Amino acid sequence: MTNKNLLVVEHLTKNYPKFHLTDISFALAPGTIMGLIGxxxxGKSTILKSIAGLVTPDEGTIVNAATDNLAVMLGETVYYPEKRLATITAITRRFYPTWDAAQYRYYLDFFKLDDHQRVKTLSTGMQIKYQLAVAMSHHAPVLILDEPTSGIDPVSRQAIGQVLQHYVADGQHSIxxxxHITTDLAAVADTITYIHDGKLLYTAPKAAFSAHFKQQFGLKATDPLSFDEIMLKIERQVLVDAIPD
Incomplete structure (x- = not known):
């Protein structure tokens, strides 16, 4: 671990019978948000699960700033529907010596959550906000999120984007x-890492990422190019190449 990065992934490789994640390398600097797309x-979920320790890579190394204090949200978390949020929090906080009750209360207030509510009364968006409030309340240097804004409304996505930027603003945390929501990348990501068919296609700061693909597609530096268009051009070309003459 260098003092410049909170997370370093080097040559990460994982082989399954019908899928291969091959030689993935990138680094996450403090105070930054990286968007992982594809x-x-x-192979995005395999990468995140490997970082979280839920998948054992076949090759490569993963070094993060605090292996004993990693905050992770991987897909839908199922809570007991009859339990109140306060009860779930009281149990969860015992696992984190660095739990910050004031920070937890700040995020509840920001998201307008009442922890006396039962899980069954919460919408999908509210459950995601609650998970984020918990994940960000024990000062984990690195926050790992799998599709945190999937299936929720634009207003909630904006609120989540704001709180993610707040989390890294002190320069001591990274995300x-x-x-798949590329407008979120444009709004909050500092760097973009593109995974294609189990391989690292490109990783760079956001502006450099866009400039790289403008050059690849023969566009001028001043031409507009959205992240949606980048993905469509890459994946459509792969589809066209795969169709026999």
Whole structure:
């Protein structure tokens, strides 16, 4: 671990019978948000689960700033529907010596959550906000999120984006999140890492990422190019190449 990065992934490789994640390397600097993009099945979840310790890589190394204090949200978390949020929090906080009750209360207030509510009364968006409030309340240097804004309304996505930027603003924390919602990348990500078919296609700061693909597609530096368009051009070309003459 260098003092410049909170997370370093080097040559991460994982082989499954029908899928291979091959030689993935990137680094996450303090105070930054990295967006991990790629189509379904590209390998994003395997990368996140490897970082979280839920998947054992076949090769490569993963070094993060605090292996004993990593905050992770991987897909839908199922809570007992009859339990109140306060009860769930009281149990969860015991696992984190660095739990910050004041910070937890700040996020509850920001998201307008009442921890006396039962899980069954919460919408999907409210459950995601609650999970984020918990994940960000024990000062984990690195926050790992798998599709944190999937299936929720634009207003809630904006609120989540704001709180993620607030989390890294002190320069001591960083976030790695996967997403299919490319407007979220434009709004909050500092760097973009593109995974294609189990391989690292490109990783760079946001402006350099866009400039790279403008050059790849023969566009001028001043031409507009959204992240949606980048993905569509790459994946459509792969589809066209795969169709026999």
């Amino acid at each position: 189509v379904n099945g590209a 790695l999140f996967s997403t």
